[in-house]
Amino acid sequence: MQDSLKQWWDRPHRDILSGLVVAFAMIPEAIAFSGIAGVDPRVGLFGAFLLSVTLAVVGGRTAMITSATGSTALLMTGLVQQGNGLGEGMGLQYLLAAGLLTGVLQIAWGYLRLAHQMRFVPQPVMAGFVNALAILIFLAQLPQLGLDVFHPEKVVVAAAQLPAVWGLMALTLAIIYLLPRLTTAVPSALVAIMISTGLSIQLGLEVPTVASLGTLPEGLPQLGLPQVAFNLETLGLILPTALAISLVGLMETFLTQDILDDITDSSSHKNAEARGQGIGNIVSSLFGGMAGCALVGQSVMNVGYGGRTRLSTLTSGVALLAMILLASQWVNQIPMATLVGVMIMIAINTANWGSISGIRRIPKSDTAVMLLTVVVTVLTHNLAVGLLAGVALAGLLFSRKVAKVIAVDSALVAPDHRVYTVRGQLFFVSSIYFRQGFELHEHPARVTIDMADAHIWDQSGVTALDQVIRRLKLGGSAVEVLHLNRESTDLFARIGVAEEAGGRGGALAAGH
Known part of the structure; x- marks a missing residue:
């Protein structure tokens, strides 16, 4: 009983403060990830709120932040587009159905002790995974910058808007990286959003804003099943996406757990976390939110600001929804160029730069595995396929090495x-x-x-x-x-x- 209470109420003032700070940082990312997936901002915001609140109760790692993420959003794009081709608004419905199936699969992975199998994923594959994720997040921003030469139909910025868009993006990045040299009292990304949004409003810049993505929520999420036919045809449509999200989401979650365990000098239960992620994704999908997983950046931020218990995770979710409902008019005016700057920062922070700077020192076989993982992932836009390709090559190269031990x-x-x-x-x-x-x-x-x-x-x-x-x-x-x-x-x-x-x-x- 005492241990359970300590997981909630050890240092409440620090946990509440850290949760509030993280909530501010989650808003732009949840909206941006919604854009990557191709759904309204409310879907990502509801997902961030529901996942945070649910995982605060059933998660296997205290102080970890779970939300809609770039890795899972990237896997949803194809399904949403395919669903919209079958009928208006059906992309979202199939996405919610895939989220339900993702949750069921993750609960199964938890009971099957998938976390133990993740130990066999080589480090070069993990490095390739995060590098590919960083590249895909960056590539997903190109349409907002008018640079997607491979898919010009996705470009959403008019030529006349490009100077203002690029200016706001540059201003956002400058504030994000320069402000911490002066103070770290508030998240630099939040300051960048406030300044660039205020400047855009004052100058009357005609640029795409959050309102261009869709409507923000005006009330609490409502319970309901996805409006799809529950048959084998639907299962065949959503299973590949659900399977990919379940595996990629757990991989990023386990990676985040390891990072927090090292920072806090503690241990956590990965298989319990897998089951908790499954429950969270089911709850999120039933209430109209995106499936997701643990956020590396926000989890580290939460711990860095003093968050150590489940209260910090709960606070981040509740505060996020409160800010959205009370300040939706302001959030709607945030320029997409500003969010692009935030996402580029996330892409830069996500990349494993050590695997690139130390490429001359790393064995060639490990470099080959890392590069194959990156190339396959970027070409297929599927993190799960890239992961499997990297593991397969690592296994093959390892077999060649050990073949001569006889x-x-x-x-x-x-x-x-x-x-x-x-x-x-x-x-x-x-x-x-x-x-x-x-x-x-x-x-x-x-x-x-x-x-x-x-x-x-x-x-x-x-x-x-x-x-x-x-x-x-x-x-x-x-x-x-x-x-x-x-x-x-x-x-x-x-x-x-x-x-x-x-x-x-x-x-x-x-x-x-």
Whole structure:
């Protein structure tokens, strides 16, 4: 009971203050992420509010901020466009349905202990993941800057508006990066938004604003199911997006957890967090909000301002909704160019610059994995596909490295007796090097294969040893395998090769 209370009420004044500061920083991002996904700002704002409040209660990591994010928003764009092609407003409905399915999948991943499997994702893949995310967030801003030469139909800025748009963006970035040199009492992004918005209003600049994206919420979110047909056709449409969001969202969440654990010198429950993320996404989707995941920047900001308990997360969500409902007229006038500046800052902060600056020191194989992850992700605009490609290449390169950890030494101990001593691990990638260690065209009367320092791991290893035995016996040699450990002998027995080989003269002899 005391531990539960401490998770909520340890230092309330600091938690409330940090939650308020984070809420200010969440508003522009939630709106910008809504634009990336192609839905009204209220969808991202409702998602930010609902996810923060829900995860404050059921999350596995205190003081972590969960909201609509760039990584999940990027995965929604295709589904929203496809849904809108099926009917006006259907993009949002399919998006909400995908959010429900995302939540169900994440709850399942939590009970299946997916967090334990995430430990096997190599660091180069993680670096490629965040670098690709940074690139995609940046590319998503190009239409607002009139620069999307690959998709000119997406450009939403008139030529006459470009000087003002670029000026506001430059002003926003200048304030964001220069203000912290003077003071860190308030978030520089918030100051940049206030100054650039005020300047735009005073000068009467005709530039796209938040109101251009759609209407902000005027009341509390309403409970309701997505207006889609719950059938196999709908499932086939939303499953790829839901699966991608569930995996990519959890990866970013687990990464954020690790960062906060290091900063606070504490530990958290990743599988419990996975289940909490699932519940949060279900709640958000039922009330008309976007699915999301943990926010790295805002979570670090929250902890940096003193947030340590669930109260800080709850405060950020409640304060965000309160500000939106009370200051919607002002929020509607925020120039999109200002939000573009904020998103570019997020992209810059998201990138793993160490993986780029240290590229000469990093092994070439790791660099290849990182670059493949980035290239595949950017080309497909799918973080999940890029992740899988990176993991596959990392596995392949690792297999090539460990394939040569097996060695076969040969010694002629008598004119008619050759002994092969095998050391290392025998499995599918090392089997070819294992076979190359034997003189299969030489057939002394007696051949001994000493496996005391070797271990067989899979069917390929069993087959490789059996093929060597067969070839030597076909040449007339009497073959004996010595000191095969119990696990390897059992593997032979299960597959059925040991009995067959043993029937041709008792070739296998278990050792220690």
